[in-house]
Amino acid sequence: MLDFTYAVLTKILFGRNTIDRLDEEIERYADRILFVYGGGSIKRIGLYDTILKILDTGDIDVVELSGVQPNPRITSVRQGIQLCKDNNLEFILAVGGGSVIDCAKTIAAGMYYEGDPWDLFVLGDSTIRAALPLGTILTFAGTGSEMNGNAVISNQETEEKLAIHHDLLRPRFSILDPTSTFSVPKDQTAAGTVDIYSHILEQYFSPTKDAFVQDRLAESLLKTCIQYGPIAVAEPTNYEARAQLMWTSSLALNGLLGYGRITDWATHGIEHAVSAAYDVTHGIGLAILTPFWMEYVLNEETLSKFIDYAHNVWSVNEKNDFATAKRGIEKTREFFTSLEMPTRLRDVGVKDTKLDELAEKTVLYGTVGKLKKLGKSDVLTILQNAY
Amino acid sequence: MLDFTYAVLTKILFGRNTIDRLDEEIERYADRILFVYGGGSIKRIGLYDTILKILDTGDIDVVELSGVQPNPRITSVRQGIQLCKDNNLEFILAVGGGSVIDCAKTIAAGMYYEGDPWDLFVLGDSTIRAALPLGTILTFAGTGSEMNGNAVISNQETEEKLAIHHDLLRPRFSILDPTSTFSVPKDQTAAGTVDIYSHILEQYFSPTKDAFVQDRLAESLLKTCIQYGPIAVAEPTNYEARAQLMWTSSLALNGLLGYGRITDWATHGIEHAVSAAYDVTHGIGLAILTPFWMEYVLNEETLSKFIDYAHNVWSVNEKNDFATAKRGIEKTREFFTSLEMPTRLRDVGVKDTKLDELAEKTVLYGTVGKLKKLGKSDVLTILQNAY
Numbered sequence: 108m109l110d111f112t113y114a115v116l117t118k119i120l121f122g123r124n125t126i127d128r129l130d131e132e133i134e135r136y137a138d139r140i141l142f143v144y145g146g147g148s149i150k151r152i153g154l155y156d157t158i159l160k161i162l163d164t165g166d167i168d169v170v171e172l173s174g175v176q177p178n179p180r181i182t183s184v185r186q187g188i189q190l191c192k193d194n195n196l197e198f199i200l201a202v203g204g205g206s207v208i209d210c211a212k213t214i215a216a217g218m219y220y221e222g223d224p225w226d227l228f229v230l231g232d233s234t235i236r237a238a239l240p241l242g243t244i245l246t247f248a249g250t251g252s253e254m255n256g257n258a259v260i261s262n263q264e265t266e267e268k269l270a271i272h273h274d275l276l277r278p279r280f281s282i283l284d285p286t287s288t289f290s291v292p293k294d295q296t297a298a299g300t301v302d303i304y305s306h307i308l309e310q311y312f313s314p315t316k317d318a319f320v321q322d323r324l325a326e327s328l329l330k331t332c333i334q335y336g337p338i339a340v341a342e343p344t345n346y347e348a349r350a351q352l353m354w355t356s357s358l359a360l361n362g363l364l365g366y367g368r369i370t371d372w373a374t375h376g377i378e379h380a381v382s383a384a385y386d387v388t389h390g391i392g393l394a395i396l397t398p399f400w401m402e403y404v405l406n407e408e409t410l411s412k413f414i415d416y417a418h419n420v421w422s423v424n425e426k427n428d429f430a431t432a433k434r435g436i437e438k439t440r441e442f443f444t445s446l447e448m449p450t451r452l453r454d455v456g457v458k459d460t461k462l463d464e465l466a467e468k469t470v471l472y473g474t475v476g477k478l479k480k481l482g483k484s485d486v487l488t489i490l491q492n493a494y
Numbered sequence: 495m496l497d498f499t500y501a502v503l504t505k506i507l508f509g510r511n512t513i514d515r516l517d518e519e520i521e522r523y524a525d526r527i528l529f530v531y532g533g534g535s536i537k538r539i540g541l542y543d544t545i546l547k548i549l550d551t552g553d554i555d556v557v558e559l560s561g562v563q564p565n566p567r568i569t570s571v572r573q574g575i576q577l578c579k580d581n582n583l584e585f586i587l588a589v590g591g592g593s594v595i596d597c598a599k600t601i602a603a604g605m606y607y608e609g610d611p612w613d614l615f616v617l618g619d620s621t622i623r624a625a626l627p628l629g630t631i632l633t634f635a636g637t638g639s640e641m642n643g644n645a646v647i648s649n650q651e652t653e654e655k656l657a658i659h660h661d662l663l664r665p666r667f668s669i670l671d672p673t674s675t676f677s678v679p680k681d682q683t684a685a686g687t688v689d690i691y692s693h694i695l696e697q698y699f700s701p702t703k704d705a706f707v708q709d710r711l712a713e714s715l716l717k718t719c720i721q722y723g724p725i726a727v728a729e730p731t732n733y734e735a736r737a738q739l740m741w742t743s744s745l746a747l748n749g750l751l752g753y754g755r756i757t758d759w760a761t762h763g764i765e766h767a768v769s770a771a772y773d774v775t776h777g778i779g780l781a782i783l784t785p786f787w788m789e790y791v792l793n794e795e796t797l798s799k800f801i802d803y804a805h806n807v808w809s810v811n812e813k814n815d816f817a818t819a820k821r822g823i824e825k826t827r828e829f830f831t832s833l834e835m836p837t838r839l840r841d842v843g844v845k846d847t848k849l850d851e852l853a854e855k856t857v858l859y860g861t862v863g864k865l866k867k868l869g870k871s872d873v874l875t876i877l878q879n880a881y
Contacts, residue, residue, distance in 0.1 A: 108672075120499055324714045327714045331706055
């Protein structure tokens with residue numbers, strides 16, 4: 108096991124009606140806040156009105172930043188920073204899925220950075236020295252942003268989608284009420300499940316050999332996705348399925364699986380290049396790319412991990428080791444297909460003439476992946492295979 | 495899944511030489527501290543000198559409370575409170591295993607309670623309103639006290655061993671260096687492994703049916719104990735085995751497995767009565783009692799959980815369900831025996847004439863257990879079977 112520092116300070120309020128404690132949680136930090144959300148969905152499900160009522164009762168002043176889009180843009184971040192500065196706001200409440208939360212985190216960090224907030228992504232995490240406190244109300248299970256310090260933002264001018272990570276960006280609290288995800292459409296529920304699954308895989312497929320407990324924990328969370336993803340898609344108001352996925356999304360990316368070992372993240376790197384250029388839903392991009400990444404990196408050296416995966420997650424036992432490993436990959440593809448995910452990049456509008464540029468963008472800041480380090484030609488092959 | 499609030503605020507510094515960050519962690523809170531430890535073992539392994547040197551470099555004033563015993567006593571707690579009051583100390587550093595940490599926690603809570611600290615155990619957790627901050631340096635993997643808000647203290651006058659729980663008692667930081675456990679003797683290493691294993695079982699054998707992710711996580715940690723317990727016993731300086739057990743001890747009882755469901759804790763309740771009267775090592779008491787508790791509570795209603803346990807943890811599949819369940823219990827007993835744990839209460843000095851009184855003590859404040867609620871006659875039967 109590698110050395111690590113575990114500091115997961117986010118308080119989780121999990122269950123029905125936990126939103127009732129929103130004002131008391133915010134009041135620990137501020138009485139003037141930025142309320143960040145996306146489109147109209149939180150108005151449709153009545154959450155918007157509930158929140159404003161609670162904030163009003165708690166005498167908390169609110170400035171709104173709405174219209175944050177999936178694959179959130181640096182332009183929204185700039186807008187949010189301006190609102191906080193103009194109105195002297197001291198706390199950010201993000202209500203939505205990962206996009207809204209990531210936008211809020213970047214506003215929080217950008218408040219203490221003198222230059223343009225996109226610099227944070229280009230210059231790296233050490234540029235972050237302070238951040239406004241933030242809290243979240245989660246309406247979509249997938250990104251895990253509700254319990255970690257990661258944020259992914261797109262820049263349409265440069266066609267880039269980059270990430271920052273800092274413990275200062277972990278939400279102080281997150282309200283997880285599974286009923287808030289009842290109205291998430293089937294395709295988005297499926298994409299969220301794939302996103303959770305992929306987060307687990309990115310940490311599971313590690314070059315660190317000694318990570319027994321982390322491996323077994325990862326397999327637990329993978330099995331939970333396999334068990335409850337299809338149920339949530341088929342029965343959107345099944346509380347238990349929504350609850351299991353929601354909590355798994357948080358545990359999958361809060362540090363539990365990653366601390367103590369090196370993690371991979373190649374598939375996310377490639378997908379970010381794709382979805383920066385095409386605005387593909389993140390989970391859909393991952394569903395397409397993951398099995399092709401697996402096939403590409405499977406070799407004598409990585410074989411034992413693929414066997415563990417096939418055995419322990421899929422109970423697969425074929426006549427020889429490589430057959431077992433390949434069956435595990437096939438099972439993964441079948442799982443994503445059962446969730447009605449597309450299987451090819453061409454199905455989501457990607458042009459084959461663009462693949463070379465996507466590979467170039469993926470490795471713009473260096474190779475991606477740790478289980479196997481991937482340079483441009485590796486990434487291009489994966490993209491071509493997935494096309 | 496039941497509603498829960500997850501707030502695990504303890505920062506973990508895991509790995510070799512993480513003690514080098516001790517002074518910077520303490521300085522966030524205070525510059526006058528109580529340093530609590532047990533017998534001479536931290537002096538033998540050189541940890542005592544290292545700590546004093548670091549504290550001296552950091553200009554941190556230290557008052558010592560030494561001699562805290564296994565099954566720590568309320569008398570040590572009273573002594574610690576007096577020292578803090580007399581010397582105006584603002585932080586407690588506990589260096590040792592669960593006994594030392596539990597003593598430190600109770601001192602921390604007792605500082606803000608006007609009456610005698612034993613009242614906290616009798617009157618219950620709501621009596622705790624504030625606590626001094628504390629940090630730990632762990633030298634023994636087992637109790638999980640390094641990452642939770644629980645403390646168990648013995649009162650020799652009343653022959654009671656009782657627990658308190660409060661988030662205010664969670665250490666602010668815990669330094670987990672697996673090499674600090676290299677010198678733990680074989681029998682104590684084995685007892686610590688059983689303690690971890692039991693903590694997991696107490697939460698796994700839950701009456702809450704919908705706890706899929708918690709169940710799979712629990713099985714992961716059980717498998718880690720089974721994998722690494724025997725290695726740590728056989729090779730005391732095996733870093734990976736010590737590391738896996740150390741981190742598993744923290745994860746087993748920090749809330750991860752228990753939040754979202756009802757937990758049992760009957761075996762701990764019975765064991766506390768036994769070890770309050772006989773000063774038996776906690777893990778040894780648990781090793782004896784656990785299989786007998788399992789046999790007693792196995793019935794039509796609890797069967798499915800025992801089958802999950804037998805299948806998923808021990809890969810057992812017998813010809814019928816009860817046979818499978820019983821084989822899982824037998825596997826548990828064999829595991830403890832392989833760690834050279836005794837199997838009978840009579841082997842650790844318990845007198846059969848005392849069993850009735852032990853049963854009485856166990857249920858002094860009500861029934862124990864949630865999978866099956868146990869009254870005095872149930873407990874007495876388990877004790878008699880285990881005798």
